Amino acid sequence: MRNLISLCLFLMLGTALFAQDRVKWNFSYNPGTQEVQMKATISDGWHLYSQHISNTIGPVPTSFTFTENANIKFEGEVKEPKAIHEYDENFEAALDFFKNEVVFTRKISKPKSGEVIKGYVTFMVCNEVMCLPPVDIDFTITIP
Numbered sequence: 001m002r003n004l005i006s007l008c009l010f011l012m013l014g015t016a017l018f019a020q021d022r023v024k025w026n027f028s029y030n031p032g033t034q035e036v037q038m039k040a041t042i043s044d045g046w047h048l049y050s051q052h053i054s055n056t057i058g059p060v061p062t063s064f065t066f067t068e069n070a071n072i073k074f075e076g077e078v079k080e081p082k083a084i085h086e087y088d089e090n091f092e093a094a095l096d097f098f099k100n101e102v103v104f105t106r107k108i109s110k111p112k113s114g115e116v117i118k119g120y121v122t123f124m125v126c127n128e129v130m131c132l133p134p135v136d137i138d139f140t141i142t143i144p
Helices: 004-022
Strands: 025-029 035-042 048-049 063-066 073-079 083-089 093-098 101-109 117-123 133-141
Touching: 025 117, 025 133, 035 048, 035 117, 063 101
Parallel strands: none
Antiparallel strands: 025 035, 035 101, 048 093, 063 117, 073 101, 083 093, 117 133
16 A cells, blocks of 8 residues: 555655746846746646636646745736637637647836845646646746
8 A cells, every 4th residue: 555655655756847948937127127927838738728818627727826925025026918818628618728839027116236035836737638737837027
């Protein structure tokens, strides 16, 4: 019984690590636009879902959670470019998602040098035949 539980835990961890392999994240701050940028590079054949999924039976939408910091003032919500709107065989519905690469942004009002922004992104990826479970990736961005 203990071996069966260990095997199940190993498979769940392996699947989560596999999902993290399909999307590489880069988190940065752009002083020119005063925006935090969250760039996802998506492996060929896979797609990452939009933040704006209206399908109640569908995938987990991409979401960003920022840790409270009294010295950081965000202006508005996280923005994303126009998503691909196509029929998704996995959920049998037309959904919004991204392929190859996408940059999400969030504006900051007058950030101070040296301030640190922390948080995590929750996301899910699918290909034409399967989906991987959602995972959380922590991030830390230092204002230059």
